[in-house]
Amino acid sequence: MSIMDYNGGSVIAMVGKDCVAIASDLRLGVQSLSIASDFQKIFPVTDRIFVGLPGLATDVTTLHEQFRYRVNMYTIKEEREIEPEAFTALVSSTLYEKRFGPYFIEPVIAGMQKLPNGGYAPFIAGTDVIGCINFAKDLIVAGTASEKLFGVAEGLWEPDLEADDLFETISQSLLNAVDRDAYSGWGAIVHVITKDKVVTRTLKGRMD
Amino acid sequence: MDVSFAITGKGYVILAADTTAAHSILKVKLDEDKIKELSPHLAMAYSGEPGDTVQFAEYVERNIRLYQIRNLYPLRPASAASWIRRSLADSLRSRKPYSVNLLLGGYDTNTHTPHLYWMDYLGTLTEVPFGAHGYGSYFALSLLDRYHDPEAPLEEGLAVLRRCIDEVAKRLIVAQPKYKVKVIDKDGVREIEF
Numbered sequence: 001m002s003i004m005d006y007n008g009g010s011v012i013a014m015v016g017k018d019c020v021a022i023a024s025d026l027r028l029g030v031q032s033l034s035i036a037s038d039f040q041k042i043f044p045v046t047d048r049i050f051v052g053l054p055g056l057a058t059d060v061t062t063l064h065e066q067f068r069y070r071v072n073m074y075t076i077k078e079e080r081e082i083e084p085e086a087f088t089a090l091v092s093s094t095l096y097e098k099r100f101g102p103y104f105i106e107p108v109i110a111g112m113q114k115l116p117n118g119g120y121a122p123f124i125a126g127t128d129v130i131g132c133i134n135f136a137k138d139l140i141v142a143g144t145a146s147e148k149l150f151g152v153a154e155g156l157w158e159p160d161l162e163a164d165d166l167f168e169t170i171s172q173s174l175l176n177a178v179d180r181d182a183y184s185g186w187g188a189i190v191h192v193i194t195k196d197k198v199v200t201r202t203l204k205g206r207m208d
Numbered sequence: 209m210d211v212s213f214a215i216t217g218k219g220y221v222i223l224a225a226d227t228t229a230a231h232s233i234l235k236v237k238l239d240e241d242k243i244k245e246l247s248p249h250l251a252m253a254y255s256g257e258p259g260d261t262v263q264f265a266e267y268v269e270r271n272i273r274l275y276q277i278r279n280l281y282p283l284r285p286a287s288a289a290s291w292i293r294r295s296l297a298d299s300l301r302s303r304k305p306y307s308v309n310l311l312l313g314g315y316d317t318n319t320h321t322p323h324l325y326w327m328d329y330l331g332t333l334t335e336v337p338f339g340a341h342g343y344g345s346y347f348a349l350s351l352l353d354r355y356h357d358p359e360a361p362l363e364e365g366l367a368v369l370r371r372c373i374d375e376v377a378k379r380l381i382v383a384q385p386k387y388k389v390k391v392i393d394k395d396g397v398r399e400i401e402f
């Protein structure tokens with residue numbers, strides 16, 4: 001059993017038409033013993049960026065605090081909010097700092113990127129434990145149910161989904177994947193990000 | 209073989225820990241207090257590697273006290289939990305990590321709410337309505353899933369705790385003869401004869 005699977009938990013992010021969605025389960029366990037069913041793994045970075053941190057739970061909290069600090073410093077120094085691409089680079093370099101004793105987290109980033117013409121484009125990215133970035137155009141999965149998430153999500157996802165359809169797609173992908181994973185589940189949370197608002201919904205899941 | 213439980217209820221947190229100090233297969237002490245009172249409205253039940261536990265608990269106690277002396281007001285439960293978690297998380301990636309698991313119970317005198325935090329030696333922190341550490345957790349958590357009521361008065365909370373202790377006594381091979389029980393509510397931390 002890998003340390004990556006010690007606490008359980010999964011995150012998924014998807015791109016839609018002028019929107020992105022990111023979702024996770026809410027379980028915190030110690031191997032197969034469940035401790036809490038309200039453990040957040042997704043955190044807001046700015047009004048338009050969310051980061052999901054599946055992996056070892058102690059590092060979820062440590063990295064969340066670390067990112068909060070570094071984003072605050074960035075905002076003060078630059079006198080503007082961080083953009084998703086810059087935040088992804090920040091995540092990557094933060095993880096690579098610990099190249100030979102890594103944080104056991106595979107972050108997933110989802111946000112709306114500001115364009116030079118004033119519009120917004122959906123953005124998602126993922127990294128491995130040492131910060132190697134994966135800029136995906138469609139979807140990113142991570143966590144103990146990642147294999148199942150790949151299967152379900154690749155079957156359900158299609159390009160240019162509207163916000164409501166994207167919510168349905170990501171929710172069904174996550175709920176059905178975590179039902180086949182003993183280490184993920186116990187409810188889920190979904191954030192759908194558009195250029196001017198974020199809709200957050202908490203889903204009930206199977207409690208077994 | 210440490211066993212500890214914690215339950216929240218209407219305006220209180222109950223912490224319970226067995227009182228045996230074991231050395232290998234020997235019980236060397238039967239009235240060890242494994243619940244440290246950190247401040248007027250904060251207490252923590254600790255378990256884990258003997259030696260590390262007391263050392264770490266005293267380190268936490270003195271730092272929480274230092275904060276209170278410097279600032280003239282005590283740390284609130286959430287802040288104390290964050291500070292303790294950070295200590296454990298930093299320790300985890302040091303040459304000799306502390307191997308200590310904690311249940312931190314506190315009463316927030318500003319919002320008048322009880323809080324219970326479950327924490328392990330890795331620095332995993334989560335707020336829970338009830339929690340347990342050690343072999344007792346395999347029995348107590350499923351019992352508490354069924355019988356815990358966050359709005360229960362103290363008497364009912366203690367009755368549920370009794371169920372947990374009885375179940376462990378009945379089913380675990382190593383029965384814990386005695387428990388120390390402490391309640392944290394608006395009046396502070398107090399010990400209850402159980």
